[in-house]
Amino acid sequence: MSQSITKLQGTAIVLMAISPTAMLVVPKNVMNVVEQDAWMSLVLSIAVAAVAAWGLGSFASQAIGGVPYQRWLRGKAGRWVATLGGGLLAAYYYSIASVALHEFISFVSAEVLEYTPKTVLKGVVVLVLMFMAAQGIEATARICVLAMLAMAPLMLLAFVLLLGEMDWHQLLPIADHSWHSVALGGIVPFGWFSESAIILLIAPYMIRQKDAVGSAVNGVLISGSMLLFTVLQSLLVFGPRLVRSMDYAPFELFALIEVGNFFERVEVLFIVFWMATVFLKLGLFFQGAVHLLETTLRMPFRRMPLLAGIGLLLWLDSSTSWPRDMNETLTTSVTTALLFGCNLLLPLLLAALCRLHGRVERSGGDGANE
């Protein structure tokens, strides 16, 4: 792959890695903990996530242009660490792609295509993902930018159309919950913000590796703002209690839009747009898994028949792993722990091992010189 990803494209990729699933999970989850103080949890979460994104971006910016992350790691921390790290991350990206695919199809099945077998729907998505993987990250990055640019006007339109339904008093009383609860409410969103770790994979293909810091931080700030906007909208329209029972609060919100008798049921427009962003997220994570497998195992996973093999695995795994369609797989503490573990702790550990390996090599070199 060539070095062609710009800072804007990097930001859009980080945004698409976070927003689609977070939009679905965060409003209900945060309001379950802190009700009308949900915005405080989110602000806190965004602030901490921005610092984490800065750290991840700084680590990613050390990459060498055109050299894949896993291969760079091999040079910095040794073969075993790189193989283990690459393998773990590949499994992580694959597992998130599988969970997100299951959640996405559950939503499509519940809201739009009730009778179409989910296996067929998943099969269609997997084919698209394979196509995206074959096209490479640059093509996905360009579409991510288009989607990012379309997000703001759509959200603004929804805000204007829902203005009449909003009651600003729903935010009161402010700080009704303890700081402990506010911090607790911020954990799930922070877990999803940690998806900014995808910057580690794309940094080597950025035109300037130093831009990785800006892309990661901007991606977190933009997705955080959008999420904050969505949570506030849900809160102001439905109030904190009703949202807690809603699995898809943002779409319930759009379903209320009615202008006269001629402009209604517009949620389908927002759903279609959201579906496009989910495809991008799935595409990014599937490509992440393929890319890491390719560099770790040194086999051409981006090409047939290996690409078909991993696609088939994803299809079967996603189709058979969940006996029920409840919107819980994205919100369990296991998922949050997995997000923290693979997005924050693993890179932190790898960075520490890189530094240690460097020191050992330097001291070995010094010893040899002596």
Added chain:
Amino acid sequence: MNRRMSRTLLPLALMVIVLTGCWDRTELNELSITSATAVDRKGDRWVVSYQVLIPSVVSGASGPMKGGAQLPITVYTTEGPTIREAIYQSTLESPRTLFFSHNRVLIVGEELAKGGLSELIDVYLRNSDSRETVTVLIAKGEGRKILEQLLQIQIIPGDGIRETMKTESENYSALPYVNMYSLAKALTSESNSAVIPEIFISGGAPVTSEEQFNSTTMSSKLKLGKLAILRDGRLVGWLKVRDALGVNFIRNQVKKTVISLGCGQQNEATEGPGHSSSMFAVKLLHSATTIKPVLQGGDEPLRMLVKVKAEGTLLETDCKADLDRQDTIKEMERQLEEEIRSVIRNGFGETQKLQTDIVGFADMIHRRYPKRWREMKKAWSQAYAEIKLETQVDFTLRRLGLTSKSFTKLDEESRGGEE
């Protein structure tokens, strides 16, 4: 390689995208489009009635039905142990599947409302084909009767009922416009109370056939009536229209309304005592209510300071007072302020008798005194019944219309001139 792979994958992906539609395809001629639904309880069974459109009639009519045409709707009822099973029972008698996406109105039966609306609201929040924006009304007796009643002005009765509700809420504001989501929101608020406007058939025999329909005067009409009061999802009482207007003032939901008053002191001042039977009417064009709860220590009851700022225009007057004089206008404003205060007090008093906080004071107290609210919450109904309401109304008469003197006064003056 990539290009070759793209060439293989792209057609495959496109082909499957087309195929997925097969399972969920919906043909228009296989659907029964419902424009209104009524739900009630009969013992432990759910009774669901549907007002279903007859598409050929609706599409063929450019306005109200043309002479001798078929009726635009058909109404039928099914029963079942749950709401959804009752709906699916319709497949036993109808060749088409019921389609609720265009359902405009939901009529709740009184019996059902007395037992609780939780299951009904759950159905609306759980299923994607039921819209939360559906207008909710309540009927005494069978909801099916409301669905059977035909409307002349609007070809689809369900649409007509919804529009009537909207028009009333915009121009008279005594009854609030309630849809499923606002009902659910109210019932999950701190006060756990909500309101639903009543609909009933006013007049004689219901208009359900072509013969009755093709007449310039219909024997009966659908009409909005009282306001049903719900506490914890159950019907606990009713408010008259006037009291409902008072409650709407407190809820800050009065957009426009008309207030009629006797000329009172205006006439007495100019014409002497005994001239107070004349009336004047003012259209309220704008109203804004702000409420401040005041919670004092000890056993002092809670006080609510309600401030209403309103303005309007004179629509009609039979009063002889000189409208060019400032003190006449001031007197009219004072009368209007007193009237609004009285409407608010009476309406609020009725809700206190029912111990049901439909005005949302519980939420206001929770917002202003969160710690005290936690203690008060347990016995809120009793505390609500003891609230002291202090109302302050500021009414401004903005316009007098196109003439400053009443025609009665003008007529008297001209007759006086002749003498």
